[in-house]
Amino acid sequence: MVTNPFELLKAKGEALDRAAEVILAAKGPLIMVCGESSRLGQHSIDQIRDFVQRTGIPFCSTQVAKGVVPEYSDLYMGTTALSKGDYVRVAVNKADLIVTIGHSIFEKPPFIMSKGGPKVVHIGKRSSPLTQAYLPHLEVIGDIGPSVEALADRLVGKLPNAGALLPLREGILAQICKGADDESWPPTVDRLVQALQNVMGEKDILALDNGLYKIAVTQNYRTNYPNTVxxxxxLATMFAGVSSGIMAAILNPERRATVICGDGGIVPTLHELGMAVRLKLNLTVVIVDNGCFGMIRWKQAAKGFAEYGTRLDNPDFVKMAEAFGVKATLVESLDDLEPALKAASEGGGVRVVVVPVDDSKYWSLR
Structure with missing residues (x-):
C-alpha cells in the first residue's frame, strides 16, 4: 500500500528478473552512474554504492554524478567528459553491456549508442525518452535505491564476468592522470587539479564554470561524496561557476567552497566577487588563464574551421579582484602553485588565485 501519493514503488519483479538475466549473460558489463543519482536521498545513494560493491562490476560516473559512488574505489574506471573520444571510451567500447543508473537526457550523453554497440539496461525513476543517442534495450523503472538493492540480490555470487573490464582500469587512469606530475611552466591543468586535490578537504565543494579545463578537472579530481563537485x-552554459560557488558557500558555511573559472568566463561575472565580499563568505576563485575561449577554439579546430574570435586580451585579474576588496595572487612559478592555493583556502574570506595553464593535452581528444 502506498501511503504517500508521490512515493515511488520498487521496480516490478518481472523487470528485475529480465535485467538480472541480461546482466548474468554479459561478458564485459559496465555500470554508468548518471546525473539523476546525485539528486537522490542518502539512503538511495547508499543502496547504489552497495549495488556496485556487491556485484563487483566496474563503474564510470558522469560529471554530475561524481561521488555518488566513491571514486577511490578499486572499481572506479573514470568519469565521462565527452560523448565520444575521451579516455574512458576504452572501457565503454569494450563493454558488451552498460547498466545506467539515473540516466537523464538533459545531461550531456556519457556515450552515444550505435548499431553493434553494447546493450543498455536503464535503471531509473521513469522511462527514458528515446533519442538517437540513447535507446535502452531494457528498462527497470521504479524507486532507484530499492530497485538496485533487489537486483543485487538476484546477482550476487553469480557473476563470473563481473570484473572482465578491470584490466583496462590501470591504463585508463594512467592516461587521465598524465601531466599531473609535469614540471613544465605554465602548468598543465592536470597539475593544477592535483594541487587542488592536495589542498581541499574531502567534503569541501568545488564548483566549475564551463570551459576546456572542465574535462581535466572532472576526470582528474576524485571525490567520495556526491554534490562536492x-x-x-x-545546458553547460558559461558564467555559472561563481554564482554556484557563492550559493555553495552560503548553504555550507562549515566547508570551504572553491570555484574554477576560465579567463573567458570570469570577466562577465567579476562583479559577483563584490557580493561574496558583502556576504562575508569563505570562497576561493581560481582563474584558469589560457588566453582564449579554449572550448570554442577547440571545437572550431575539430570541425576544420579557421580560428576566429577566440583569443583574449586579458585585464590584470589581480587588480580587478582587489578593486572589489578581494585578496588576490598571481601564480608565477610551479613552486608557488600549491602554496598559493593553500594560503587562499586557509586564509578565510574571499580569495582569488590566477593560474596560467597549458591545456594542450586535451586537444588530442578532438
Whole structure:
C-alpha cells in the first residue's frame, strides 16, 4: 500500500528478473552512474554504492554524478567528459553491456549508442525518452535505491564476468592522470587539479564554470561524496561557476567552497566577487588563464574551421579582484602553485588565485 501519493514503488519483479538475466549473460558489463543519482536521498545513494560493491562490476560516473559512488574505489574506471573520444571510451567500447543508473537526457550523453554497440539496461525513476543517442534495450523503472538493492540480490555470487573490464582500469587512469606530475611552466591543468586535490578537504565543494579545463578537472579530481563537485553539465552554459560557488558557500558555511573559472568566463561575472565580499563568505576563485575561449577554439579546430574570435586580451585579474576588496595572487612559478592555493583556502574570506595553464593535452581528444 502506498501511503504517500508521490512515493515511488520498487521496480516490478518481472523487470528485475529480465535485467538480472541480461546482466548474468554479459561478458564485459559496465555500470554508468548518471546525473539523476546525485539528486537522490542518502539512503538511495547508499543502496547504489552497495549495488556496485556487491556485484563487483566496474563503474564510470558522469560529471554530475561524481561521488555518488566513491571514486577511490578499486572499481572506479573514470568519469565521462565527452560523448565520444575521451579516455574512458576504452572501457565503454569494450563493454558488451552498460547498466545506467539515473540516466537523464538533459545531461550531456556519457556515450552515444550505435548499431553493434553494447546493450543498455536503464535503471531509473521513469522511462527514458528515446533519442538517437540513447535507446535502452531494457528498462527497470521504479524507486532507484530499492530497485538496485533487489537486483543485487538476484546477482550476487553469480557473476563470473563481473570484473572482465578491470584490466583496462590501470591504463585508463594512467592516461587521465598524465601531466599531473609535469614540471613544465605554465602548468598543465592536470597539475593544477592535483594541487587542488592536495589542498581541499574531502567534503569541501568545488564548483566549475564551463570551459576546456572542465574535462581535466572532472576526470582528474576524485571525490567520495556526491554534490562536492558542482558541474553544469545539463545546458553547460558559461558564467555559472561563481554564482554556484557563492550559493555553495552560503548553504555550507562549515566547508570551504572553491570555484574554477576560465579567463573567458570570469570577466562577465567579476562583479559577483563584490557580493561574496558583502556576504562575508569563505570562497576561493581560481582563474584558469589560457588566453582564449579554449572550448570554442577547440571545437572550431575539430570541425576544420579557421580560428576566429577566440583569443583574449586579458585585464590584470589581480587588480580587478582587489578593486572589489578581494585578496588576490598571481601564480608565477610551479613552486608557488600549491602554496598559493593553500594560503587562499586557509586564509578565510574571499580569495582569488590566477593560474596560467597549458591545456594542450586535451586537444588530442578532438
Amino acid at each position: 558542482l558541474v553544469d553539465n545539463w
